[in-house]
Amino acid sequence: MGSDMAECHPVAFRWVMKAKQNGAKLIHIDPRFTRTSAVADIFVPIRAGSDIVFLGGLINWVIQNEKYFKDYVLNYTNAATIINPNFRDSEDLDGIFSGYNAETRTYDNATWQYDRTQAQQNQPNADTQQAGVQPQQPLAPFDRAMQADTSQSFDPLVKALVPPRERKDPTLQDPNCAFQILKRHFARYTPEMVEQVCGCPKEKFLEVAQTLVDNSGPERTGSMAYAVAWTQHTIGVQIIRAAGILQQLLGNIGRPGGGILALRGHASIQGSTDNPTLYHSITGYMSHPSILKRHETLKEYLATETTPTSYYSNQPKFMVSYLKAMYGDAATRENDFAYGWHPRISGDHSHIPMMVNVADGKVKGMFAIGQNPAVGGQNAGLQRRALANLDWLVVRDYFETETASFWYASPEVRNGQLSTADIKTEIFFLPAAHNAEGEGSFTNTHRLLQWHEKAADPPGDARTDLWFTYQLGKRLKQLYAGSTLPRDQGFLNLTWDYEPQPTETLEWRIKDEPSGLRVLKEINGYDVATGNHLSGFGALKDDGSTACGNWIYSGVFPAPDRNLAASRKPDNYVSLGWGFNWPANRHIMYNRASARPDGQPWSDRKRYVWWNPQGGADQKGAWVGYDVPDFTINKPPDAPADDNGVGLAWQSGAEPFIMHADGRAWLFAPTGLLDGPMPAHYEPAESPVQNALYPKQQSSPVYKYFQRDDNQLAQVGDPRYPFAITTYRLTEHYLSGTMSRWLPWLAELQPELFVEISPELAREKGIANLDMVKVSTPRASINARALVTGRLRPFTINGERVHQVGMPWHWGYKGYATGDIVNSLSSLVMDPNVSMHEGKAFVCNVEKA
C-alpha cells in the first residue's frame, strides 16, 4: 500500500516474489491496477488520498473484533499509559484535537502529554536535594537541566531532565488510557465507512482484514512496505502512523517477517538523509541548531533535545563527538566545543519554501546537484519562473537538464512569459561523474551500508560530488584565509582534510580525488588523542576525547583494515557478514520484541533474538540469536524499571523500544508530530468530495499553504475541475527523466507522456485511445496522449461517481523522449511535519485537446 513496488523497486521486489513462492500472501491496495497488482493475491482499489480511512478501518476492525495480539500490545506498546485528562480527540471537537490555534494553524501539544500527576507527588526531587532547597513548585525539566553543573560532564544535565513516571492502567479499562482513546478515536471507521470514502467493496476490505490477522500473532508475522504514495500527502506522516499503529496492534514490529519498510526512492537516499541533506537535521537525525528553539548554547541545545529516559540519553556524547569531528582541535570545552560556530536554521528551508523565496527574489544563488526542480518541483511552472530571479545557478548533472536549460528551452520562454534576453541568471553547468566512477558507500532502504569501488575514471572534466564538495570547501577556505571576522571563524576551523594517499589514486587519471576512506573514518569516529578508529557508538564520550561524524554509522570502520561496508560474506538468513547495517549492524530494529517479556521467543517458528540465561562471556546471561540484539546485551528480561534511572535504566528488561522515552511503541504519540497524536482522515487540500468523517474539517487543519496568485487551489465541488488525479512513476523512467529520457534504450520503452483514464471516463468525454487530451488544474494546463485502460475505474464516493485519472510525471523538454511537465499541475501545499508536497492527490479536468 502506498507503493507500486514491482514498478518502482523491481530489484527489491524479487524478495517479495520469493516470499510468494514460499506461500506468502501479497496484498496490493492502490488507486490503479499496476504491475504490482498483477502479481498480488489480493488487489483492493481505493481512491487516492483515502488511505487513513482504510488503515483506520483495519485498526477499528482489529480492536472491535479483539483480534489484536494482546500480550504484545499490553507489554510493548503504550496502550496502558494514561494521557492528560484535558486531551480532547478529533471525535470530540468535530475534526481537530485539543490545543489548536486557528490563527497560526498550529497545535500546542501540552494536552497530549502523558499523565504524570500522581507520581510527581511521590517522586523525590533529585535537584532540590542537591541544591539543598525545597521549592514550592517543581521546576520544568528544561530549567532543572540548565541549573545542573556541566563543567566536567553532561551527565548531571541529563539526570536533571528525568521526569516523573507516567501513570498506567494495565487493565486497559481507564477511559483516558491510550488504548481506550485509540478505540474511541477510530470507532467510526467502519467497513461501511471504508466503502463509502475509499470506494472499495466492503468484502475486499474484510478479506484484507482477515488475511492480516490470520498472518499475525505468535506464529506468524506480516510486513508492510510503502513509498511516496503514502508520504506525498498533506497528511502523509499520519498515514504512515496509522500503519505503525496497526502493526503494533498486530504485534509485527521488531519481529522477523514483520515491520514497516519505507521504500525510499533514490539510490542511497537513505545514506543522504543519514548524513544529512535534510535541512532540519544534522548527522544521525539530531536536530539542527535553530534560532527558533532554545538552542542558544550547547547546554541549552542538549537540555532541549536530550531524551533522558531512552538511549537518546547519550545525546551529549553524540553531539560533542560530532562537534569534535566538525571543528577538530579548535573545539574545546572552553568554547562550548565550537557550538557557537555551527550554523543555525531560521525557518523552514526545505525545497518548497526555498523556491517560494527564490520566486520572491530573496535568494541570490542556488546549487542544483542531481536535482531538477524545473520538472521535479511541484507547481513546476512557478519554480521555473523563479529560477530567472537568481543571480547565479550551478547545475551538476550528467546531461543538460531542464533546470540547466530553462533560460532558453522552458515552456515559459517558448510561450513568451519569460524572455531569454531578460533573464539575468548566470548559469554554470558542471558535468557530474556516475557512481561507478568514484568510490564510496551506498546505504539502501533497510539501512544497509555497502561500499562500492571505483570502476573507471569519469570522462573529461566530469567529477564526483565528493571531489566537487571537497574542492569547493578548499577554495572557499582559501578565500576566507586571514579573515578575523567572528562569523568566518567557523568556516576557517572546519576540519577539511581528505587528501588521498598516493596509493589510492595510482591507477586513476584523476589524482586529486578525495579519499572516501578518510571520510568514512571521520563518520565512523576516532579517538582524538591517538587517531584510532572507534569500535562503535558505545565508545563515544561527551568530554571531547572522541570525534564522530555520524553516531548511527559508528562501527562501520572499526579498524583501518576493516571496512565492514565492504565485507561480502552472505549466509542463507540475516547475513550479518554482508555490509554494515546501522545501528551497530542490527538488521531488525527493536528486535527484543521478537521475544516474550520473559525473554523466550513468541514461537519457535518466529524465534529471532532471545535471552540465554547462561549466555555471554561471563555466562551470567545474554541476549543471543540470529541478529545483533537491539538491547543492552546482558540486561535480563526481568530487570526492573528504575524511577530514578537515567537512560535505559529507566526502562525495564521487557521494554524493547529503547529509543523511545518510555521504551514502548506508541499507539498514542504525545510528541514528535505536529498534526495530532493519532491519525484522523482529512481530504487532500484539493479534493472532489467532502470529508465524510469530519464535515466541518475538510482538510488537515495544520497543513502548510502558500497564498499566492500562482498557487490557487480549487474548492470542493468546483465543476471546472471535477476529476481526482494522482501522479506516479513507471519502471522504465527515473524521476524527472534526467537519466532515463536521455538514454535511448530506456527512452524507447516509454517514449511519450500519457494520462491513464478509465473507459467510462473516455466514453463520457468522447476520448479515444491515443487521442491528445488537455489536462488542466488551477495552476497550469498540459497536453498528453490518452491511454484508455480498464485498470483505472471510477469510484463511488459518498454516493456519487468520482472519476480518477493518473499520470506518470517523468517528462520534460530535453532528451530523446520529451513531453509536457506534469508537476506543473500540482500546487504548493505541504505536510506540516516534513514539508512534503501532495503530488498524489489533487483535482483536474481532462478534455480532448
Added chain:
Amino acid sequence: MRSLFNLPPLVEQQQIPAQPQVGDAPVPGSPVSATGTGTPAAPVSFQRGQSVGFFTDTTLCIGCKACEVACKEWNQLPAELDAKYFRLSGNSYDNTVALSGTTYRHVKFVEQFELSNPNRVGGRWLMMSDVCKHCVQAGCLEVCPTGAITRTEFDTVYIQKDVCNGCRYCVAGCPYGVIEMDQDGVAGKCTFCYDRLQAGLTPACAQACPTASIQFGPVSELQQRADARLLQLQQAGRTQARLYGRDEAMLGGLNSFYLLEDTPSTYGLPEAPHLPSRNLPATGGLGLVAAVLAGIAGVLAMRRRRIDSVEAAEEAR
C-alpha cells in the same frame, strides 16, 4: 522425431568462427561453470553438446523490461528512435510492439478486465517476455538458403550475420514472427548470448531478470523445474496455468519454453506452430501434377497435325 524434410544439410555445417575467450579455453565435454541468476547460492553449470534453454515462468514476470534493456546493452543494439517507432503504441505498456532485427526481447502485456465489473476485481494483467524460441526443429533454419542460420554446440539457433545475404526467407519461415532485418539488411534475432555461453556466463536477459521469471540452464533441468512449478500452481487453484513448448510435440520442443496463464493465442502465440516444410509434399506434388498437365496441354496445342504437316511441307517448299 525429426520430420522427413528436416534433414541436416547435404554439406557439413561450417565451423563457427572462434569467439574471444575469457580465462582458459573450455575443453569440449567438460563442465563450464557459470554464475546463475539470483543469488550466488544458485549457480548454473552447463557444457557443450548439452541443450541449454530458457524456462520463462510468466507468473513471475513484473513487466519491468530489464530483459529488453540488458539484451540491447550486451549486444550493443540500437534503440528504435525513428519517429515511426518512437511513439506510444496505445497497447498497454508495450511500446516495443514486436521483436525485430534490432530488438531481441519483447515484453508483451495483455490486459484482461471485464469492463462490466465496476470494481475491476478479478481482472488480470498478463506479462510475458517474448524471445526467439530456439526451436529444436527450427523453421528459420530449415528455409535459410545460405546456411547462415545454424545450430550451435549448445543446441541454440544462431544467425551468422556475415553469411546472411538478406533474402528474408527466415522472416516468413518463423512460425512465431521472431526474426526481422537489422539496419545492415541482414537478419537478426536472439543469439542466446552465444558469446556469453562460450565464456560460461548466463545470458544477459536471464542475468538481469529481477524475479527470475527468465530461468536459464540445461533444458532437462528446466523441464523438471517447470513441471514442479505447474503442479504447484494448479494445486493452488490456478488451473489456467499451462506449459508451452515444453514437450517434443511442439516443433521437437522449444528450448525457450514458457509457463502461461491462458491460451497461447491470448499471448499472440500460435496454438499449433508448424515447420514450413509441412507444406512441401503437397505443394510439390500439386506442382508436379500441374507440370504434367501443362506438358500435356502443350503437346495437344502444339503438336503437328496431318493437315498441318501437308501445309507445312507446302510452305517449306
Added chain:
Amino acid sequence: MPPDFNPSYQVPNWGWWIVLYFFFGGVTGGVYFAAAWLDLFGDLRDRAAMRVGHLIAFPLILLSALFLIVDLGQPLRFWHMIFQSERFPEPIFKPYSPMSLGSGILFIFGVVSFLSFVDAVLGRSSLLHSPRNPIGKIVSVLGALAGLALAGYTGALLNVNNEPVWGDSPWLSALFLFSGISTGIAALLLLARRVASTTIEKLSEADNYMVLFELITLVVFLASLGAVGTRFIFGTPTIVLFAIVVVIGVLVPLAIHWRPGLAGGLRSASVLSAVLVLIGGFVLRWAVLAAPQGLGL
C-alpha cells in the same frame, strides 16, 4: 486490445523487386517451355518462333536474377546462396528449402538457356537445335523441365512458409506454374511476330489451356483459404487485384479467343490477348504478395 495486436508473424517485405522477379521468372520459364515444346512437338514452320524464344530466354533469366539480387539486404552476397561463404567453393544446397532449390534451378536454367541462346545468335538455331540433332532435343527437355520448375518453384517457396495466406495453402506452385507458362507463351506471342499463323494459333491454343487451368487453380486456392482468406483477402482491397486477374487476365483473353472478331482478327486478337495475359500474370503476383503484406508492399 484488438486480438491481433500481438500477431505471431512478421512480413518479409518481399516487395516490388520480388513481384518483378516472380513475374519475369514465370515469363522466362514459360518462354523456354514454349520454345522447347515447339522444338519437340512442333513442325518446321514453328522453328522461327522457337528461335525467338531461345533469343530472349537467356537475357530474361539474367534480368530476373538481377531483380532477385537487387532485392537482397546484402546484394553483393547473392553468391552465398550457391557457395558456402566461409568455405568457397563448396556449394550449399538444401533441396527442402525452395529458395535453395531455386538457386539450383536458376543455375541449371541459366546454363541451358545460354546454350540455346548461343545457338540462336551464332548458328541461327541450326547447330544445336537443328531439327535432327538429338542433343538439342535433350537440351530442350532439360530446359523445359527447368522452365516449368522456374515458373512453379516460387509458388512452392511461398507455400513452404509460415506467413498467413502463403503458408495456409498448397496451391501456389501449381497456380504460379500455370500462370508463368501462360505469360511466357504470351510474351512469345507478342515478340515472335514474323511467324506462321499456324504457330500463332498453336501458341494461342496452348495459352488458353494455361489460363483456364490458372483460373481453376486460382478459384480452388481462394476457396481453400477459409477464414484466413476472409481476413486477408475478401475483406480487403486485395480482392480487387484478384478480380482484375480473373477478368482481365483470364476471362477476356478466353473470350477473345472464342470470338476473335471482337478484337479484329486473329493476329490482333492474339496480340491483345497476350497483353492482357501478361497484365494478369503481373497483377496475380502482386495480389498474392499483397495478401499478408498489404497493397503497397
